[in-house]
Amino acid sequence: xxxxxxxxxxxxxxxxxxxxxxxxxxxxxxxxxxxxxxxxxxxxxxxxxxxxxxxxxxxxxxxxxxxxxxxxxxxxxxxxxxxxxxxxxxxxxxxxxxxxxxxxxxxxxxxxxxxxxxxxxxxxxxxxxxxxxxxxxxxxxxxxxxxxxxxxxxxxxxxxxxxxxxxxxxxxxxxxxxxxxxxxxxxxxxxxxxxxxxxxxxxxxxxxxxxxxxxxxxxxxxxxxxxxxxxxxxxxxxxxxxxxxxxxxxxxxxxxxxxxxxxxxxxxxxxxxxxxxxxxxxxxxxxxxxxxxxxxxxxxxxxxxxxxxxxxxxxxxxxxxxxxxxxx
Amino acid sequence: xxxxxxxxxxxxxxxxxxxxxxxxxxxxxxxxxxxxxxxxxxxxxxxxxxxxxxxxxxxxxxxxxxxxxxxxxxxxxxxxxxxxxxxxxxxxxxxxxxxxxxxxxxxxxxxxxxxxxxxxxxxxxxxxxxxxxxxxxxxxxxxxxxxxxxxxxxxxxxxxxxxxxxxxxxxxxxxxxxxxxxxxxxxxxxxxxxxxxxxxxxxxxxxxxxxxxxxxxxxxxxxxxxxxxxxxxxxxxxxxxxxxxxxxxxxxxxxxxxxxxxxxxxxxxxxxxxxxxxxxxxxxxxxxxxxxxxxxxxxxxxxxxxxxxxxxxxxxxxxxxxxxxxxxxxxxxxxxxxxxxxxxxxxxxxxxxxxxxxxxxxx
Ligand SMILES: Nc1ncnc2c1ncn2[C@@H]1O[C@H](COP(=O)(O)OP(=O)(O)O)[C@@H](O)[C@H]1O
Ligand SMILES: [Mg+2]
Numbered sequence: 001x002x003x004x005x006x007x008x009x010x011x012x013x014x015x016x017x018x019x020x021x022x023x024x025x026x027x028x029x030x031x032x033x034x035x036x037x038x039x040x041x042x043x044x045x046x047x048x049x050x051x052x053x054x055x056x057x058x059x060x061x062x063x064x065x066x067x068x069x070x071x072x073x074x075x076x077x078x079x080x081x082x083x084x085x086x087x088x089x090x091x092x093x094x095x096x097x098x099x100x101x102x103x104x105x106x107x108x109x110x111x112x113x114x115x116x117x118x119x120x121x122x123x124x125x126x127x128x129x130x131x132x133x134x135x136x137x138x139x140x141x142x143x144x145x146x147x148x149x150x151x152x153x154x155x156x157x158x159x160x161x162x163x164x165x166x167x168x169x170x171x172x173x174x175x176x177x178x179x180x181x182x183x184x185x186x187x188x189x190x191x192x193x194x195x196x197x198x199x200x201x202x203x204x205x206x207x208x209x210x211x212x213x214x215x216x217x218x219x220x221x222x223x224x225x226x227x228x229x230x231x232x233x234x235x236x237x238x239x240x241x242x243x244x245x246x247x248x249x250x251x252x253x254x255x256x257x258x259x260x261x262x263x264x265x266x267x268x269x270x271x272x273x274x275x276x277x278x279x280x281x282x283x284x285x286x287x288x289x290x291x292x293x294x295x296x297x298x299x300x301x302x303x304x305x306x307x308x309x310x311x312x313x314x315x316x317x318x319x320x321x322x323x324x325x326x327x328x
Numbered sequence: 329x330x331x332x333x334x335x336x337x338x339x340x341x342x343x344x345x346x347x348x349x350x351x352x353x354x355x356x357x358x359x360x361x362x363x364x365x366x367x368x369x370x371x372x373x374x375x376x377x378x379x380x381x382x383x384x385x386x387x388x389x390x391x392x393x394x395x396x397x398x399x400x401x402x403x404x405x406x407x408x409x410x411x412x413x414x415x416x417x418x419x420x421x422x423x424x425x426x427x428x429x430x431x432x433x434x435x436x437x438x439x440x441x442x443x444x445x446x447x448x449x450x451x452x453x454x455x456x457x458x459x460x461x462x463x464x465x466x467x468x469x470x471x472x473x474x475x476x477x478x479x480x481x482x483x484x485x486x487x488x489x490x491x492x493x494x495x496x497x498x499x500x501x502x503x504x505x506x507x508x509x510x511x512x513x514x515x516x517x518x519x520x521x522x523x524x525x526x527x528x529x530x531x532x533x534x535x536x537x538x539x540x541x542x543x544x545x546x547x548x549x550x551x552x553x554x555x556x557x558x559x560x561x562x563x564x565x566x567x568x569x570x571x572x573x574x575x576x577x578x579x580x581x582x583x584x585x586x587x588x589x590x591x592x593x594x595x596x597x598x599x600x601x602x603x604x605x606x607x608x609x610x611x612x613x614x615x616x617x618x619x620x621x622x623x624x625x626x627x628x629x630x631x632x633x634x635x636x637x638x639x640x641x642x643x644x645x646x647x648x649x650x651x652x653x654x655x656x657x658x659x660x661x662x663x664x665x666x667x668x669x670x671x672x673x674x675x676x677x678x679x680x681x682x683x684x685x686x687x688x689x690x691x
Contacts, residue, residue: 220413223380226400227407228478229430242417 051296056109059292073109074293076102078119078301082111118280119298126276127305128191130259133198137255138248140199141206142214146236148207149214150222160211163204171201175268182269189270197265202255209254213247214240249316253309260306277302330391330404330481330514331356332377337386339372346372348538349386354516354531359508361529362518365561369538370518371410374484377516378407391481401430406475408485412467414459420470421455427478445477448507465496469503476507482514489524501527522562526550534558550611552675556682559609559675567609568649571679574606581608582644585623590671592687597676600685607677609684612638614673615651621666625649627659641665 051059053070080102085093087110093099094107103113147153148160178197179188187193217240225235241248260278267279281298310317332354339347347369354360362370375381377388379400388396395403406427414423421442428438446452451469459467468488475483488504489497505528508515519525525532526546534541534549534557542554553559559567572581577594579587587608589597597606625641628648632655639651639659651667659665676685 218411218413220409220411221415223378223400224407224409224413224415224474225426225430226380227378227405228427228474229401231399231401234430239415242415 048296048299051293052300054293054296056291056293059296071105073105074291074297076106076113077291077294078297079117080106080113081115081117082106082113085110085112118275119277119301122275122277122280123301125191125270125274126260126278126302129194129198129274129276130256132191133195133202133259134252134255136195136199137202137206138210138252141203141210141251142241142244142248144203144207145210145214146240148211150219160208163207166200166204172264175264178265179268187269189272189274191274193269194266194274194276197269198259198262201262202258205258206251206255209251210244210247213244213250217243246316249313253313253317256309257306331389332482332514332516333389334373334377335387335389337373337376337388338384339369339376339381340384345538347376350540352533352540352543354514356514357512359505359515359517359528359530361525361532362516362535363522363525363532363561364520364535364541366520368535370520370535371486373535374407374486374516374518378405378484379403380407404481406478406480406483408471408475408483408488410487410490412459412464412471412491414467414470414474416459418458419455420451420457420459420462423459423470424455424473424477427474431478441477442473445473448476448510449473449503464492465500468492468500472504472507476511479511480513482516483508484516484518486518487520488517489519489521497524504528523564526562534561536561551673552684553609554684556607556609556677559677559684563611565612565650567611567675569677570608570643570647570649572606572608573604574601575604579606579608581623582647583625583642585625585643587622587669589676590674593674593676596685596687600676601678602680603678605679606685607679609675609677610669610673612650612652614670615639615649615653616668616670617651617653617657617665618668619666621668623668624664624666627661627663627665629661630659 047064050066050068052074053072054065054068055071055073058065058068059074090107090110093112099107106113144163148156153159182188182193185193187196221239221243222232222235225239226232230238262276263278266276270276270279277298281295281302332352334350334352336349336351337347338345338349350373352360362373364370372381376383377390379395379398379402383396386396387394390403390405414420415426418426424442424445425438428441433441442455443452446455449469449472451466451473454462454466454470459470462470468491471488475485485504489500492500501524504517508528517525517528529546531543531545532549533543536557542549542558544552544554549558549562553562553567556569559569570581572579572587574597577588579589581587623643625643628640628642631638631640635655637653637655637657637659639653641649641651643649653659677683678685
């Protein structure tokens with residue numbers, strides 16, 4: 001057989017053991033399992049996303065519709081307060097020329113928009129509470145973790161265990177004492193109250209996780225900085241922090257997700273002013289029956305911020321959650 | 329430039345001694361090696377000088393100033409770490425500039441000084457790289473540059489060549505020596521490699537289990553070790569140590585050998601030994617093959633080294649010694665041969681306290 005001199009270069013990286021039938025088969029099998037798993041986990045998300053864009057009859061249709069005409073009814077219901085108009089007044093209302101886009105859509109369903117809903121405010125509360133408590137947990141956590149990792153803190157083992165033990169009892173057990181305490185302390189239905197509570201819950205997690213990451217950083221780096229003329233705090237900032245950034249990002253996301261998703265305490269400890277999104281979304285009960293598309297739209301809106309943060313930090317996260325086992 | 333003085337400096341971790349009370353005076357511009365096996369307290373001693381470890385007792389005096397309780401940054405020392413400790417998130421240039429930035433040096437000055445030191449070490453092409461992208465030899469050069477750039481009064485180096493490949497170690501060894509000569513800065517150099525210490529140091533501090541065994545020039549620790557540990561640890565192979573009995577001016581050695589020491593020794597041995605036991609010590613090159621030699625041994629193995637031949641000899645059962653002989657000599661395994669010892673190179677040790685017997689003053 002003649003060897004063509006113009007043939008594509010041979011890629012020596014092609015490993016012989018990766019072209020055999022057996023390898024091909026197990027590879028296909030592995031991919032199939034991953035795809036199956038991904039599909040199963042994504043079905044609820046898919047339902048939620050589609051439901052958010054479905055009209056009222058479509059969303060309750062059985063079997064569920066995969067193809068449908070999208071509408072933003074759900075989002076409008078989510079963001080507004082409405083009243084049902086009697087059929088007589090309806091005709092007259094529809095004739096009005098000053099109706100905006102949203103009002104027109106709702107008018108088709110016989111509803112009149114009376115004002116904005118509280119969803120925006122609740123979402124904002126969530127952002128405030130979750131970001132403040134996350135920043136606080138990570139900040140305190142990284143300082144504590146550094147101290148535990150590097151210094152001879154008296155009673156170190158006991159302290160670390162104590163910190164961990166705060167996570168050993170199911171949080172629900174303490175809801176009532178905390179509720180009573182918060183009423184006394186005037187922390188009930190305040191942002192500060194939730195921020196403090198979430199910080200306490202996240203702190204133990206943050207300290208342990210970050211201590212693991214900081215333990216991995218050789219002391220020599222800081223010691224080199226100390227000898228080179230830096231103070232302990234400067235060395236911490238200029239040498240330790242940049243190297244712990246993966247761990248900090250991972251911890252940040254974990255804390256954020258906890259604070260963002262927390263439901264039970266938010267339900268118990270807030271009512272109007274400080275109520276966050278999780279306890280409020282299921283209560284989007286519209287006029288006449290459950291508004292599934294509004295709930296789905298609310299959940300979607302609730303998901304977006306965490307998705308953005310997680311996506312922004314994905315590189316750190318991948319290395320962070322594998323605890324450094326995976327390197328770029 | 330500075331003198332370093334350690335007065336009764338000690339370090340305990342809990343009840344455990346890492347360094348027993350230690351006295352040491354290092355002169356300005358001197359290159360001193362702390363030598364000893366792993367775990368003997370070399371690093372701890374160095375870290376106490378740097379201020380990275382607090383002392384459990386004693387004082388450290390740098391340049392006439394008591395720095396025992398000063399922070400590392402206040403001591404004007406530079407340290408090179410065993411695994412370089414280059415900041416992985418900074419480029420080589422930033423690593424070298426890092427100590428200057430701590431001093432709040434002006435930008436132009438930083439530029440100039442980094443450039444100077446980079447020229448000295450011939451690392452200009454590496455300055456833009458991150459440490460992770462460099463070979464360990466280049467990383468070591470960057471680490472040296474970072475230490476040199478501040479022109480500190482003394483350098484502390486903790487096994488700086490330990491992480492390098494064997495063939496590269498020699499190059500760096502002469503480079504460090506060259507830098508020391510150029511800068512003439514006081515240097516404390518930690519190593520467990522006696523060849524390195526012998527090749528580089530003006531003086532060697534031999535340590536074992538937290539105790540200083542001997543302080544002396546390379547020639548002193550090689551030729552007149554103060555105890556059995558130093559005798560064995562220095563040299564490869566170490567000093568030959570043959571156990572025997574001392575009586576009536578003759579040392580009875582294994583294999584039926586009788587050894588009459590050189591004339592200035594008998595009196596010293598009578599006075600210095602605490603019992604009748606004695607250990608005769610001599611370097612492989614002190615063996616002098618001679619048909620009428622005092623001592624006899626059987627050839628166990630013959631190792632050709634090119635420049636010389638190393639014999640392993642057996643004096644009696646399992647008492648092997650090394651002899652370094654000319655490359656022209658021929659021996660066969662199992663052959664019995666006679667030899668003498670170079671009289672000026674024989675040493676004696678007391679097996680009870682393991683110390684060298686001091687030679688009698690010749691006056
Ligand atoms: N931080 C520490 N805590 C407890 N023991 C230590 C510590 N550092 C060193 N040691 C002990 O002190 C002894 C001397 O250690 P080191 O100075 O590192 O020895 P070398 O550098 O000569 O190998 C060793 O036995 C070591 O286990
Ligand atoms: Mg060491």
